[in-house]
Amino acid sequence: MAKLNMVKALNLALLQEMERDSDVLVIGEDVGVDGGVFRCTEDLHRRFGGNRVIDSPLAEAGIIGASVGMALYGLKPICEIQFSGFAFQCFHQIENHVARYRQRSQGRFHCQIVVRMPYGGGVRALEHHSESEEQFYAHIPGLKMVIPSGPRSARALLVSAIRDPDPVIFFEAKALYHAAKEEVPDEIEAMPIGRAHVDREGKDLTLVTYGAMLRVCREAADVLRDEDGVETELIDLLTISPLDRETLVQSVSKTGRAVIVHEAPKSFGAGAEIAASIMEGAFLSLEAPIRRVTAYDVPFVGFAREKATVPDVARVLGAARETLAF
Amino acid sequence: MPRTRLEPQFAIEYLSILDSDGNLDTALEPELSGADLKRLYRAMLLGRRLDERMLRLQRQGRIGTFAPIKGQEASQLGSVFTLRPTDWMVPSFRETAAMLWRGWPIEKFLLFFAGYLEGGQPAPEQRDLPIAIPVATQLPHAVGLAYAIQYKGGDAVVMAYCGDGATSEGDFHEALNFAGVWHSPIVFVVQNNQWAISVPLKKQTHSRTIAQKALAYGFPGIQVDGNDVLAVYAASREAVERARAGGGPTLIECVTYRLGVHTTADDPTKYRSDEEVKAWERKDPLTRFVAYLEKKNLFEQGLEEQVDAEIARAVKAFEATAAADPLGMFDHAYGELPPHLQQERAELEARLRGAVARRADEEQPAPPPDPPPMRGQRRTSRWQN
Numbered sequence: 001m002a003k004l005n006m007v008k009a010l011n012l013a014l015l016q017e018m019e020r021d022s023d024v025l026v027i028g029e030d031v032g033v034d035g036g037v038f039r040c041t042e043d044l045h046r047r048f049g050g051n052r053v054i055d056s057p058l059a060e061a062g063i064i065g066a067s068v069g070m071a072l073y074g075l076k077p078i079c080e081i082q083f084s085g086f087a088f089q090c091f092h093q094i095e096n097h098v099a100r101y102r103q104r105s106q107g108r109f110h111c112q113i114v115v116r117m118p119y120g121g122g123v124r125a126l127e128h129h130s131e132s133e134e135q136f137y138a139h140i141p142g143l144k145m146v147i148p149s150g151p152r153s154a155r156a157l158l159v160s161a162i163r164d165p166d167p168v169i170f171f172e173a174k175a176l177y178h179a180a181k182e183e184v185p186d187e188i189e190a191m192p193i194g195r196a197h198v199d200r201e202g203k204d205l206t207l208v209t210y211g212a213m214l215r216v217c218r219e220a221a222d223v224l225r226d227e228d229g230v231e232t233e234l235i236d237l238l239t240i241s242p243l244d245r246e247t248l249v250q251s252v253s254k255t256g257r258a259v260i261v262h263e264a265p266k267s268f269g270a271g272a273e274i275a276a277s278i279m280e281g282a283f284l285s286l287e288a289p290i291r292r293v294t295a296y297d298v299p300f301v302g303f304a305r306e307k308a309t310v311p312d313v314a315r316v317l318g319a320a321r322e323t324l325a326f
Numbered sequence: 327m328p329r330t331r332l333e334p335q336f337a338i339e340y341l342s343i344l345d346s347d348g349n350l351d352t353a354l355e356p357e358l359s360g361a362d363l364k365r366l367y368r369a370m371l372l373g374r375r376l377d378e379r380m381l382r383l384q385r386q387g388r389i390g391t392f393a394p395i396k397g398q399e400a401s402q403l404g405s406v407f408t409l410r411p412t413d414w415m416v417p418s419f420r421e422t423a424a425m426l427w428r429g430w431p432i433e434k435f436l437l438f439f440a441g442y443l444e445g446g447q448p449a450p451e452q453r454d455l456p457i458a459i460p461v462a463t464q465l466p467h468a469v470g471l472a473y474a475i476q477y478k479g480g481d482a483v484v485m486a487y488c489g490d491g492a493t494s495e496g497d498f499h500e501a502l503n504f505a506g507v508w509h510s511p512i513v514f515v516v517q518n519n520q521w522a523i524s525v526p527l528k529k530q531t532h533s534r535t536i537a538q539k540a541l542a543y544g545f546p547g548i549q550v551d552g553n554d555v556l557a558v559y560a561a562s563r564e565a566v567e568r569a570r571a572g573g574g575p576t577l578i579e580c581v582t583y584r585l586g587v588h589t590t591a592d593d594p595t596k597y598r599s600d601e602e603v604k605a606w607e608r609k610d611p612l613t614r615f616v617a618y619l620e621k622k623n624l625f626e627q628g629l630e631e632q633v634d635a636e637i638a639r640a641v642k643a644f645e646a647t648a649a650a651d652p653l654g655m656f657d658h659a660y661g662e663l664p665p666h667l668q669q670e671r672a673e674l675e676a677r678l679r680g681a682v683a684r685r686a687d688e689e690q691p692a693p694p695p696d697p698p699p700m701r702g703q704r705r706t707s708r709w710q711n
Contacts, residue, residue, distance in 0.1 A: 025477075039658060051477060057507055062466050062500035069470020072455065075477065076472075092499075096460045097467065105456050106447035107658045141659055216557040242664035 003181040009151035010040045010116075010172065013158040016076065016188050017313035018048055021076065024162060027054040027063055028080030028116075037082055038118060049247035060090035066117065068097050071111040078129035078162060084117040087130030091136070096169045099142030101108040114161045114168050119147075120212050120263050121310050122175035122302045130174075131300060132211075132264035138170040138241035138273070144193055145240040147171040148262055149214035151182040153238055156191035164193060173212035180215075187200065198251070205320055206251040208274055210237040213311060217261055220316035230324060240270050248274065249281030257323045261311050266294040288326035291319040337598030338346065338538045341561050342551040342668045346609040348617045360624050366407055366555060367615055367625075370399040372633050375614060376432060377586070379637050380422075380439070384590045388645070389439040393420040397553070398517055400611030403427060404558025405515045405578065408566045409485055414453045414475075416468040416486040419460070420517070424487065425479075430446025432640035442650050443658075452480070462492035465501030465514070465603075472510035472575075481514045483569045484512040486563075491522025493536050502577065505541035509515040516553065519584035524597040538646050540577035552580025553611040556618075583609070652678060696699070 004012065018024050025048075026041055032055035035042030045053040056063050060081055067077035082086045087094070094115065102110040121130040137143040146161055146168055148154035154172065161168035199214065200221060209217045214236050221232035233251050234258050237244065252258045258278055260271040271292040278290055293311045343354045356441045358366070367641075377396050395402065402424035403422045409415060425435065429452055437526050438445025438457065446456040458464035468486035490670050492498050493516060505512050516536050520527050533539060540547025548565075550557045558580055565576035583606035585595055594603075619625040656663060663671065 031415040039661050040571075058501055059500040059503065061497050062469075062504045065466020065497060065501065066473060066504055067465065069472070070472075070474045070477075073468065073474030073478070089496075092460060092463060093466070096463055097458075102661070103443065103658045104446050106442050106443055108448050108450070109455075110661065137470035194449075242666055245666065278616070 001183050001185055004151050004155075004184045005036060005178050005181050006148075006154045006172065006176050007040055007178065009042075009155040009182070009184050010158055011042055012184065013155045013162070014041060014044060015047070017159060018044065018052065020188075022265045023074060024076045024078065025052040025054065025070070026078050026080065027056050027067060028055060029058050029063070029082050031055060031080050032042070032220055036080060038174070040116070041080065054286065057151055061093050062312055062319045064090040064093040064098060064113075067113050068093065068101065068111055071113050072101065072109045076112045076162065078116060081115060081117040083129050084119040084133050085131050087115075087117055087133070092096040094137070094143070094167075094169070095140055099140045099173040102166070105143060108153070108166055111167045112165050114170050116156070116158075116170045116172060119171040119176045120173045120175055121306050122212060124306075125174070127300045129303070130303065132262065132295070134169075134171055134240050135269045136275065138232055142182065144168045144242065145171070146238065147173070147211040147240060148238060149173075149211055149236050150176060150180065152189075153191060153236075155184050156189045157193065157238060158309040159188060160193050163190070163301075168193065168241050168271065171204060171211065182269045188278070191238070194239050194242045194244060195248040197236045197238055198247065199234040199236045200232065202233035203253065204230045204232065204255055204257070205324060206233045206235060206248075206255045206258040207261065208237065208248065208258060208315070210234045210240065210270075211263070213261045213263055214306070215312055217316060219313045220320060224315055224320055228324070229322070230320075232320070237274075243273060243277060245277045245281060248278055253285045256257075256285050258286075259291045259293060259319045259323055261293045262312055263295055263317055266292055267297050269294060272317075278287045288323045291323050293319045320326045330621040331511045332333060333579040336538070336541045338535050338541075338547060338549060340549045340551075341557045342419050342554055342604060343556040343619055344554045344614055344651050345551070345613055346553070348614055350405050351589060354360050354557075354560065356556055356558075356563065358559070359624055360622070361572065361620060362407075363622070363624055364626065365401055366559075367619055368429050368633065369407075370403050370555065370612055371629060372426060372636070373399045373402065375630065375633050376426070376637050377422060379641065381586075381590065382589070383436070383641070384439075389436055389540065390441055392439045392583075394586040394590050395420055395422045397583045397606065397610065398580075399423050400518055400555035400558055400615070401517045401552040401580035401582045404555040405485060405562040405580070407559055408562040409483065412453060413566075414455070414468070414471050416464050416471070417457055418464055418483060418488050418492065419457050420489065421487050425454070425457075428452070430454070432637060433644040436641065436644040437647060441648070443654065457529060461487055462495035462497040462501070462682070464488070465497055466504065468512055468514075469508070469510055470514040472505065473508055476508075477510060480571055482511070483566050484510070484514060485566070487517065488514050490516060490518040490520065490527050490536060491523065492516070492614045493539065494530050502540065502575070503541045506545050507656045509572075509574040511572070512575045513565040513569055513593040514563070516572045516577065516579045517582055518581050520587070520600065521584055521594070523592060524594075526598075535579060537577060538579070540575075543575075546576070547574045547579065548613070549579045549581060552582030553609045553614070554613060555615055558591070579615065582611075585610075585643040603686070665681075
């Protein structure tokens with residue numbers, strides 16, 4: 001057991017899975033000698049060599065497309081896209097092929113591929129370096145969409161993603177890379193994909209979130225407890241797709257109230273699917289309309305205005321109190 | 327400082343062995359046994375005859391839209407003939423003759439174009455990728471396959487097909503660039519059939535040849551008479567041997583012509599002249615190869631009837647296929663069906679059993695609507711009007 005930040009925890013998962021299975025390899029821009037621009041693949045090149053830790057040409061469609069070919073042959077590539085904002089240059093490969101190869105070949109081939117990408121704001125970055133695009137991937141049948149919320153879940157979910165026979169889009173919150181450290185077990189730990197985690201139990205309000213917004217929601221839940229005497233049930237989704245509807249419905253059946261928090265813009269975002277799932281499964285338990293706290297529906301605002309659009313504790317509190325007072 | 331010329335200077339070869347008038351360059355004539363020559367011709371003929379049969383099946387509404395190959399048989403067979411079964415073949419969507427050669431059963435091929443997912447399933451040991459429709463996107467897959475072969479220490483070679491239009495796509499560039507950097511055992515076969523639907527080559531690229539694009543990626547490119555099966559074979563054999571020996575990728579540009587429509591809903595009279603088509607008909611790859619075989623006393627009488635009978639048997643088997651089981655849509659969406667899909671599957675199953683009440687006007691299912699058009703396809707055509 002060691003206290004690791006998310007970068008080190010991800011690195012540990014990569015290292016241990018590569019040691020375990022020689023078909024696992026890493027490909028991306030600057031992932032080799034440089035160890036990745038966020039250092040997630042540090043030291044892997046030295047340990048496993050350039051054939052397994054591939055510094056690819058600077059071409060996202062090439063990275064994903066070549067990984068498809070490798071996966072069809074039986075390898076298990078882990079692709080790193082340097083920032084999720086650049087993944088539109090390989091979106092066609094992901095949608096047209098990664099997600100569909102099992103279906104198209106009727107099971108003869110499948111893509112055991114993990115596509116890792118840093119996402120989200122809060123790091124004072126330029127355009128295309130701060131966005132949250134999980135909804136695009138969550139909407140594509142054939143893919144799984146995973147977003148860990150801290151070092152331990154990042155490590156354990158990455159292990160599961162690498163072993164999953166289906167393709168997994170794996171978003172890593174940049175804001176969490178060097179944030180709080182957590183105890184991470186030395187021995188390999190895996191967490192099931194498709195299962196949400198109840199971060200804390202409560203009876204008055206369900207707060208649903210994922211990724212970097214978990215810590216915002218934890219803080220809001222603390223304030224609600226201390227100032228309002230409200231017991232919040234905080235759900236950390238961890239997997240966006242397939243969505244753990246059961247946990248959501250169970251929670252809201254108990255609390256009757258739900259607030260959803262995410263960094264991506266509101267319209268047609270993950271919050272809409274979460275809200276619809278709650279409505280379908282817990283309609284008769286609902287005491288108030290489901291609220292969403294999200295970024296506004298505008299393109300990237302520049303980091304000088306970022307704080308005004310990315311959900312913060314005050315906005316979550318506002319929505320929670322309105323929901324509780326309804 | 328003066329401007330200097332960089333060495334080496336680049337050149338592109340053009341290879342032709344058997345021209346459209348039947349003239350043979352005996353010095354370049356590849357060593358192919360009589361049996362091989364006969365197999366080659368039979369496969370070309372099968373491709374041609376199936377293409378013609380599929381056009382009729384499509385007009386009759388028995389299959390959906392497909393991309394005919396008429397005129398491109400030599401480009402496909404001359405190249406694919408050089409592969410071993412253990413090599414990999416990566417098609418785009420106009421490689422009927424090459425795919426049949428690689429062992430796709432005709433009836434499975436027809437199923438694919440009749441909208442059955444089952445038609446896209448390669449046999450367990452078959453080293454072929456299924457048809458890829460988004461233009462050029464299959465090329466990076468081919469490079470990844472080649473990388474994996476090297477990674478695992480195999481000696482197989484990958485042959486990947488695309489058309490002239492595909493060379494404008496970003497994925498073409500990325501694939502060739504990766505292949506060059508990785509020195510991959512791969513052969514790119516570009517069937518330059520002069521037309522990307524309605525757009526002629528001169529609007530596709532200002533490059534003198536497509537072959538020369540290879541040079542920028544650091545590997546050889548060659549332009550061949552794509553209607554000359556001997557030239558395509560000779561160039562492909564050289565490229566495959568080089569790739570297998572560790573010599574890296576090759577780009578082969580087969581200069582050919584799409585004698586037919588782009589897809590079955592395309593009307594080429596709108597964008598190209600009859601004279602142009604007639605000129606290319608005189609360069610038909612089958613005609614000149616027949617003349618060559620006749621000179622060698624290798625031409626078999628009655629072959630066309632044999633091939634047609636093979637096609638007829640396959641069409642019969644295809645038409646005897648049971649209707650697609652709707653529940654099959656869930657079989658290969660994921661390795662293991664997630665809960666929400668289990669629910670959707672159960673709902674469909676109940677609906678199929680009639681457990682869920684249907685509206686009265688659903689009792690008589692409406693005839694299926696026209697299939698949606700493929701890329702570049704128009705809704706109407708002269709045959710439908």
